[in-house]
Amino acid sequence: MNAGRVVIVGASVAGSRVASGLRRAGHTGLIALVDPDPDAPYDRPPLSKQILTGEWTPDRASLGDPTQWQAERHVTSAAGVDPVNRTLRLDSGLELPYDKLVLACGAVPRxxxxxxxxxxxxxxxxxxxxxxxxxxxxxxxxxxxxxxxxxxxxxxxxxxxxxxxxxxxxxxxxxxxxxxxxxxxxxxxxxxxxxxxxxxxxxxxxxxxxxxxxxxxxxxxxxxxxxxxxxxxxxxGVRPATDWLAASGLPLDGDGGVLCDEFCAVDAGRTVYAVGDVARCRDPRLGRHVRVEHWTDAVEQADVAVHNILEPRPVAHRHEYFVWSDQYGGKVALLGRPEPGAEVTVVRAGGPRRRFAVAYHRGPRLCAALTVNWPKALLAARRSTGTPDGAEAAVTAWKSL
CATH class of the missing domain: 3.50.50.60 (FAD/NAD(P)-binding domain)
Structure with missing residues (x-):
């Protein structure tokens, strides 16, 4: 299977997953990874958790070696793209021709x-x-x-x-x-x-x-x-790392996010894709474009891009909205996206530490659930998501735990 020359800008979780996913799916053509970070590819969630606390050595956050994916590695920044002639210009002056371009360039801190x-x-x-x-x-x-x-x-x-x-x-x-x-x-x-x-x-x-x-x-x-x-x-906060795309003609929103459809494609010809923090992807359920800075969305979008690069029948990305955070020896998890104006039901659990769960709902429909230091409540919320009476089912389950 060969989709030609695939150039990926960004070697964090989204970019590296595209590279490794292409090889696993049988792509035999060139893959080039462009990223100025000499330590990439590595996972970012541990940076504020296990790496910062000293529980992990840096190698444990590694996402692999690009040579394992037979990928060219360019430790430099992207400087510009010509979508008409399908070339990516690097800060080093090198130009990389591509058949498919994946924008996984992430974000920069404010x-x-x-x-x-x-x-x-x-x-x-x-x-x-x-x-x-x-x-x-x-x-x-x-x-x-x-x-x-x-x-x-x-x-x-x-x-x-x-x-x-x-x-x-x-x-x-x-x-x-x-x-x-x-x-x-x-x-x-x-x-x-x-x-x-x-x-x-x-x-x-x-x-x-x-x-x-x-x-x-x-x-x-x-x-x-x-x-x-x-x-x-x-x-x-952060902003999309897309200053270098300003003269490209590719569609950007006011904050610099790259606009793409539900298939993560930026152009009608499906030669350019955007994934991860940089992608403002259309969500058909909401009827608008959404940019999500979560690890799970980056992984899911990367998998969608791999499929759509290699297969003639595209699949759509489904925004699942899940984020977790390790704090003070416990875990905060948010499943779904709280909707403005939604009803809120809070269930508190006993014990020596703060532990509770929150259902965001519109009538019986569960929009989102927040759980704090309560893994069993998160499992119950997952089981209730998507069911007709999900909110009632989740709250009832929490009260019985």
């Missing part, structure tokens, strides 16, 4: 305002994780860490720092971390995980600058407060 200082860390690459881990090790046990942004990454960093005894303050612009996704009531309940573990949580304000020089000594907040800090982590 920076904090102000002049960069030593001790201010993004967390996107393996090198970022190792640098931050070394800083935290040097700060323990009496250091002070400020985490800008209380999303899943920020929460995991806070958890890793608290395990070392480091004092942590999370600064969150929303009324509660993740309230834009989960709603204020549920987000406030989830925020209790931080306070239960000695984290100071400042909500409704944001970081507007950093102090010190050359090393960071603190952060300035929008409410006029200055917090002392020995290190700062920027967890204020």
């Amino acid at each position: 920076a904090l305002p102000g002049t960069p200082r030593r001790g201010v860390y993004p967390l996107r690459t393996l090198a970022d994780s190792l640098r931050l881990r070394a800083r935290l090790d040097g700060m323990a046990p009496s250091g002070r860490l400020v985490v800008a942004g209380g999303g899943f990454i920020g929460a995991e960093v806070a958890s890793a720092a608290r395990a070392r005894g480091i004092g942590v303050t999370i600064v969150e612009a929303l009324p509660a971390p993740l309230s834009g996704l989960l709603g204020e009531e549920v987000a406030a309940e989830l925020a209790g995980l931080h306070t239960d573990n000695g984290v100071r949580l400042l909500c409704g304000t944001s970081v507007v600058g950093v102090t010190g020089g050359p090393d960071v000594t603190g952060v300035e907040l929008a409410d006029g407060t200055t917090l002392r800090a020995d290190a700062v982590v920027a967890g204020v």
Whole structure:
């Protein structure tokens, strides 16, 4: 089976899975992987979990060796693409012709305002994780860490720092971390995980600058407060890494995401595909394009792209929306996508630690479920998803656990 020359921009989970999947499916043509990160390919979820805590050595996050997939490896950035002549231009000046192009170039962290200082860390690459881990090790046990942004990454960093005894303050612009996704009531309940573990949580304000020089000594907040800090982590989100596509003529949304159909195809001729954090893929159920920054979506989109590159009858990507987060020795899991205006039912479990489950539903239909430190509740939610009375079934099951 030969789909010609397949060039993949990005060697993280989505890009490497396309490369390995093509070979497993019998593709015999050229595969080229383009990524400037010399450590790629590796899995990103462990960067804020097992790698940052020191439980894993970096090799355990590896996704494999491109030579196993007989793939060319170009450790450089993509600089431009010519869709008409089907060529990819690299920063090195090399041009790679392609028959199929897969955009798996991921995202880049949003920076904090102000002049960069030593001790201010993004967390996107393996090198970022190792640098931050070394800083935290040097700060323990009496250091002070400020985490800008209380999303899943920020929460995991806070958890890793608290395990070392480091004092942590999370600064969150929303009324509660993740309230834009989960709603204020549920987000406030989830925020209790931080306070239960000695984290100071400042909500409704944001970081507007950093102090010190050359090393960071603190952060300035929008409410006029200055917090002392020995290190700062920027967890204020990411944006698609698509600046290099601006002149390509490929369809981009306002945030830089690559617009693609439900088959992950960017163009009508199905020569260009987009997968992972960079893809704003059409969801027929919602009737609109959606960009999802979750590992599970990246894996599923990669598998769809492999099939559609090799087979004449395309299959559609189904957005399953599942994300998990390891925090303070437990696990937070979100199955499905909470819908604005959905009803919310909370079931709390007993025990020494915070443990609860949330059903987001419209009448009997279960839209999404959040579980906190309750694996059996997550299994019950999975069994109830897609059933006519899924919400009632899930809540009844939770109450019986």
